[in-house]
Amino acid sequence: MKNKTLKRVFAVLLACVMLMSALTGCGNDPSNTTEPETKNNEGTEAPETEGTEDSAESAFDPRSITEGVKLTIAAPEDTLIADYNTNKTTLMIEEALGVDLEFITFPSADYASKLNVMVMGGDELPDIIFKPGSGYTNWVAEDVLVDLTEYYENPDYSANIRAGSERATGDSEYVQKYMTLADGKVYGIPNWQQDPGSEVQQKIWVYEPWLEALNMEVPQTTEDFYNYCKAVAETDLNGNGKNDEIGLVCRSIGNWFDFLMTPYVYAHESLWRIVEDGQVSFAYTTDEWKEGLKYIRSFFADGLMPSETLTQSSDQYKALLFAEECVAGAFPGWCFSGSDAYRRNEYTYIVALEGPSGQKLSQYAPVLPKANSGAVITTDCENPAAAFLVCDYMCSEVISLTSRYGEQGVDWDFWEDAVNSKKLANPEDFGTQLSSDGEPKFVCYDGTGFWYATEPQNVCYRQIGPIIRDQETVISNALLWKTSTDEEAVKLDNESITWNSIMEAQDYLPEEIFDYAPMTIEESEKIADIAATMKTYLNETISAFLSGDKDIDAEWDAYLAELDKIGMNTLLEVYQAAYDRVH
Numbered sequence: 001m002k003n004k005t006l007k008r009v010f011a012v013l014l015a016c017v018m019l020m021s022a023l024t025g026c027g028n029d030p031s032n033t034t035e036p037e038t039k040n041n042e043g044t045e046a047p048e049t050e051g052t053e054d055s056a057e058s059a060f061d062p063r064s065i066t067e068g069v070k071l072t073i074a075a076p077e078d079t080l081i082a083d084y085n086t087n088k089t090t091l092m093i094e095e096a097l098g099v100d101l102e103f104i105t106f107p108s109a110d111y112a113s114k115l116n117v118m119v120m121g122g123d124e125l126p127d128i129i130f131k132p133g134s135g136y137t138n139w140v141a142e143d144v145l146v147d148l149t150e151y152y153e154n155p156d157y158s159a160n161i162r163a164g165s166e167r168a169t170g171d172s173e174y175v176q177k178y179m180t181l182a183d184g185k186v187y188g189i190p191n192w193q194q195d196p197g198s199e200v201q202q203k204i205w206v207y208e209p210w211l212e213a214l215n216m217e218v219p220q221t222t223e224d225f226y227n228y229c230k231a232v233a234e235t236d237l238n239g240n241g242k243n244d245e246i247g248l249v250c251r252s253i254g255n256w257f258d259f260l261m262t263p264y265v266y267a268h269e270s271l272w273r274i275v276e277d278g279q280v281s282f283a284y285t286t287d288e289w290k291e292g293l294k295y296i297r298s299f300f301a302d303g304l305m306p307s308e309t310l311t312q313s314s315d316q317y318k319a320l321l322f323a324e325e326c327v328a329g330a331f332p333g334w335c336f337s338g339s340d341a342y343r344r345n346e347y348t349y350i351v352a353l354e355g356p357s358g359q360k361l362s363q364y365a366p367v368l369p370k371a372n373s374g375a376v377i378t379t380d381c382e383n384p385a386a387a388f389l390v391c392d393y394m395c396s397e398v399i400s401l402t403s404r405y406g407e408q409g410v411d412w413d414f415w416e417d418a419v420n421s422k423k424l425a426n427p428e429d430f431g432t433q434l435s436s437d438g439e440p441k442f443v444c445y446d447g448t449g450f451w452y453a454t455e456p457q458n459v460c461y462r463q464i465g466p467i468i469r470d471q472e473t474v475i476s477n478a479l480l481w482k483t484s485t486d487e488e489a490v491k492l493d494n495e496s497i498t499w500n501s502i503m504e505a506q507d508y509l510p511e512e513i514f515d516y517a518p519m520t521i522e523e524s525e526k527i528a529d530i531a532a533t534m535k536t537y538l539n540e541t542i543s544a545f546l547s548g549d550k551d552i553d554a555e556w557d558a559y560l561a562e563l564d565k566i567g568m569n570t571l572l573e574v575y576q577a578a579y580d581r582v583h
Contacts (some may be wrong), residue, residue: 164468188371232329263355264292440478
């Protein structure tokens, strides 16, 4: 079997489950140019000035802007944050930049609505607002947010953001590019955690014992996968004397549909928009889509998937997937999430299928920098430059790591410091082989214990506000890879399988995708009803094509005509204009 011959090079990620559950509501982070450690007497490391002998004297000092400035910050209440004002992160920022931070908190349940009321009512706003939510873009029209573009374009002011952007993408201006709104300006500071697992979630998982029983290899093509599912449906593989085996177990029109369609035409986002040489179009209007529909239809017509798939609930789906006697030959998803860890260990993955034309692509949804959970600076702020420098400082490596893992030197350390301090009794039991150079970058002593503690802590903001953590930091965490029990070994193998699938999917990413396309308020309003109607029509029609209620060949022209009638060309015009603003 393919899975058994793969190197368990990623087995070290056991700690995702055993040590810290690091990928659940967490993330990891990169390095910075302005560290909150003792880089100089002020606590910050000033950027160098090239070409001068007295660069130390002429280098930019953030404290020349921030010293003595008082700033107010709005933040949502968190029962696990004892007090923002006395929090160690607050004290670190104040010491490094010489500022005085005063937090104003609001109940998290109505945080967004409270801020909206303040904005629309013309109330005086705090200088900085953490976690403004997606509605912050509407505040731009109310003239309550500072245009931060000039600060982003100044390498001195955006030193940490640029460093994080560089680590994450190789492009120091990537963050600015992907946070620029339709008016060409940037109004927010990001809360950005790259996560390779989230970016390539969709796979198909197949049951290895049944592959072996059928003397089959892991399917690589659309034909291979069909043949495997057909053999499963026609064979009493669980030995219960019933014809209850199902080739592919899934529900409604979801990511499984995209997975099976992509070998014909790339399909992976809400309205199946595709991009080729910068031109936006819709996958569902192509001849390849039509052929893909016929392929997927054959799974229903030939009894490889029950017709109830298109309408069954999540509970009905789970009942099949987690049945006491295995009935699922394959299922879609990020990983097997059942309670039976041992059966989960028996499923292996397909990251992409090759189609009739040779196309083989994995579904890719990059995690983009956004201000929704980051911060904005309001026009009531008397010193927006100082406010921006505070937010930029929070995007530094140490602050971003602290935000998730706790206090440096107590809850986590850079790997070299951890080894030198002898806080790890057996450093040889830890390691990472996922990072680019195979070397650990940092180690969290008890990530699970810190993040899931039930008592309030006063160390960090728990990922509220600006942070940048890049993929390299996520995968260079030094994790425990030594197991002492069978249960630990199974968990280790499960994580290894999952992360093997994530990293292999990186080999089949599409060259162009419809990722970021900022629209104006007018454009959003123009297409809102059209997009909603289109989505409903597509879901209904796809279900009818797959169930056989509509004949694909006979009704294809009528289907295309209805797309035009709904307003497909208007949608396309707006999406193209929005996409062109960034790309």
